[in-house]
Amino acid sequence: MHKKLFIPGPVEVREDVLQKMATPMIGHRSKDASALQRRISDNLRKLFYTKNEILLSTTSGSGLMEGAIRCCTAKRAAVFSVGAFGKRWYEMAISNNVEADLFEIEMGQAIDPAEVDKALSTGKYDLVAVTHNETSTGIMNPIDEIGEVVKKYPEVVFIVDTVSSAAGTKIEVDKCGIDVCITSSQKALGLPPGLAVCTFSQKAKERAEKVPNRGYYLDLLQLYKYIQKKDYQYPSTPSLSHMFALDYQLDNIINKEGLENRFARHLEMAKIVRAWAKKYFDIFPDENHLSNTLTTIANTRNIDVGALNKSLGERGFQLSNGYGGLKDKTFRIAHMADCTVEDVNELLRNIEDILGL
Ligand SMILES: *Cc1c(COP(=O)(O)O)cnc(C)c1O
Numbered sequence: 001m002h003k004k005l006f007i008p009g010p011v012e013v014r015e016d017v018l019q020k021m022a023t024p025m026i027g028h029r030s031k032d033a034s035a036l037q038r039r040i041s042d043n044l045r046k047l048f049y050t051k052n053e054i055l056l057s058t059t060s061g062s063g064l065m066e067g068a069i070r071c072c073t074a075k076r077a078a079v080f081s082v083g084a085f086g087k088r089w090y091e092m093a094i095s096n097n098v099e100a101d102l103f104e105i106e107m108g109q110a111i112d113p114a115e116v117d118k119a120l121s122t123g124k125y126d127l128v129a130v131t132h133n134e135t136s137t138g139i140m141n142p143i144d145e146i147g148e149v150v151k152k153y154p155e156v157v158f159i160v161d162t163v164s165s166a167a168g169t170k171i172e173v174d175k176c177g178i179d180v181c182i183t184s185s186q187k188a189l190g191l192p193p194g195l196a197v198c199t200f201s202q203k204a205k206e207r208a209e210k211v212p213n214r215g216y217y218l219d220l221l222q223l224y225k226y227i228q229k230k231d232y233q234y235p236s237t238p239s240l241s242h243m244f245a246l247d248y249q250l251d252n253i254i255n256k257e258g259l260e261n262r263f264a265r266h267l268e269m270a271k272i273v274r275a276w277a278k279k280y281f282d283i284f285p286d287e288n289h290l291s292n293t294l295t296t297i298a299n300t301r302n303i304d305v306g307a308l309n310k311s312l313g314e315r316g317f318q319l320s321n322g323y324g325g326l327k328d329k330t331f332r333i334a335h336m337a338d339c340t341v342e343d344v345n346e347l348l349r350n351i352e353d354i355l356g357l
Pocket of ligand 1: 008009060061062063085131133134135161162163164184185
């Protein structure tokens, strides 16, 4: 039996979207390929509220994260981490010989913009990396306030992991001053895994021009230059299947559902899960900075999450246990992409039934 996914990626993908992955191939050096890629970029600019260029990568989101921190740090990176995915930025920097410092915030707490200010005021850094929506703890960082701080430091490039939030909550890239904003196909965009997208500012481009060793496949400057010269075609063969599905899905998101409606639906689902969590368990992270795309629930009843998931599986549902050190202390319900209020209510009813709540 297929299990309906309530895990924070990969998410449940609609049947009509899945069908688009089976579109017959076209040559990646054709006019049709250029038109497809141009249309995707134009729509992604709307999704990210930006005038910046869009880059696509046939990797998961981690590929563009690695490319971004490597290509855009000339001096030293300041990585602000509130959980597992924040730490990943730091590991990527170190393993690419990029000088970096890790600023770790306690699990369940958000980044304090004043701490970012303090770090950047030392003048040591020319890049700051932040996770918008920390999928391990269910925190959504105040990206606009952090952006205001970063704007005080014109030499600092601002790169943001919005892998588990973009297309599920409003992220205004230009207003926040984000230079590289990254997401993956398999989260709130509601596609199968295998494609990543990012925005790429002029400032990011100018920085990358000063970084000598940017790697090859994930050299964002090379991708940028190539698509300018070759009418949106990419240097290596892209996942055209994902592009067909993304093109279709962006039309659904922007023109059929509408961005504001989509963000409102995500918030509505989040509110239902939060209220439910408070009734039967508790919410793990700081309630002033809750994620709109997933909820991390404190396992106050000490339930066996594995056993719950097994029973849910028999009924055709799957949720997620806690991440890393939070494995049994929390469990997570994702409410993102094309998941509906009805889907969420159905899941919660089944959990109540199984646990006898
Ligand atoms: C899932 C996730 C990632 C990793 O993305 P991949 O597409 O699996 O590489 C990074 N950051 C956050 C916040 C995530 O939720």
